[in-house]
Amino acid sequence: MTLGDYEDMMDSCVRCSLCKFIPQLAIRSKRFSSICPSIDFYDFHAYSGGGRMIAANAYHKGRVELTPEMLDVLYRCTNCGGCEVSCKWVYDLEPNEAIHALRAAAVEAGAGPMPKHKKYIKLVERKKNPYGEEPQNRPAWLTKDIKLDESSDTLYFVGCTAAYRREEIAVATAKILNAAGEGFRIMGSDEQCCGSPVYRVGDEKRAIRIMEENIESFKRAGIKRIITSCSGCYNMFKIEYPRYVEHDIDVVHTSQLIEFLLKDGRLKLTKDVPLKVTYHDPCHLGRMAEPYEKWEGEKIEVLTLVYIYDPPKPERRGANGVYDAPRNVLKQIPGVELVEMDRIREYSYCCGAGGGCKSAYPDFAMATANERVEEAESTGADALVSACPFCGTNFRDSLESRNSSMQYFDLTELVLRSIGGEQ
Ligand code: SF4
Ligand code: SF4
Incomplete structure (x- = not known):
């Protein structure tokens, strides 16, 4: 558009x-x-x-x-x-x-975009990730005890941040899938960025090329389902890709899959995790995770600059994001007490990292994370939990700079602990 x-x-x-x-x-x-x-x-x-x-x-x-x-x-x-x-x-x-x-x-x-954005876009082009890390090191997080199934049509798309910066999330995700007997493969050093950092700063041409390349390689590999532990990747594959590149690959976030595996009895949360936690809704998993529906119809001006649409436009008000799955999982972990912040679900407050801000405007990104951390601290929780490696990175930076006693965990880390797994 x-x-x-x-x-x-x-x-x-x-x-x-x-x-x-x-x-x-x-x-x-x-x-x-x-x-x-x-x-x-x-x-x-x-x-x-x-x-x-x-x-x-x-x-x-x-x-x-x-x-x-x-x-x-x-x-x-x-x-x-x-x-x-x-x-x-x-x-x-x-x-x-x-x-x-x-x-x-x-x-x-x-x-x-801004100079800092141009710099990381170049890295995405050259190295397939915005951090400038070597592609062959992308699967370096894999531990020997993790089992992959090369014949599976389910792909765990690790994403740049979990692969290179928040490896504990990649490890926890893979071990949870193994524990549930859920076969999956990874693309290893062939995985490339989902395109989110490029797309969000407006470089649509490059982003669309990345989307096309990714969908092509998923199709070549016979992938029918993508599991992602990153809210940014989830949003790209599920919401933004279909606006530009047609695909029928099922896209599932780890919180949704874990909720399903618990319901199905394939995962058992047995170990106590004695923590009072509060949950942060990532924007890309929450309010921005409602699919776009193309609207066609008539726009009628009923008063000056007041329009009605016939048929009514799809609402896309953020209410149908992924909010319940992570909460339902947290509530089932023995020992975990979930307390809510004032701004939740579609009215969640951003972590501050997105839209290219963490790289170009780190002071703004940090102040935003501080504001959210202050809200989390006001609940009396011991830990802030979320379901996105990029939110996690900004929150960890904030907690460290504030010398806060609050801890940060990704949802997968707590689930891994409760099934008795180790990093
Ligand atoms: S809410 Fe903001 S964008 Fe919407 S009409 Fe008011 S000023 Fe404009
Ligand atoms: S930072 Fe403000 S202007 Fe930008 S998308 Fe969020 S609410 Fe809108």
């Missing part, structure tokens, strides 16, 4: 600022009532979803240029989608989609 496709929508923004907060009826405390990390940190309307949409519209209409200042505002956004679910309570606009379209337009015009 281009900026032109969103023109009517961008014209409809009433500058009400609802996109800066979680909807009133969902607010549990004044302290934790905001939803946009960018406006929280930069405190100026241009840094909100609505503000960026005004900028996108102005650029589309030829009223402003992509100056360095404009680009800076555009990219200091984690693409978390919080603005969108809040706006949809009343106005049904999609500011995060407009932000993505403006990023794509900026790249197309040769202005975006």
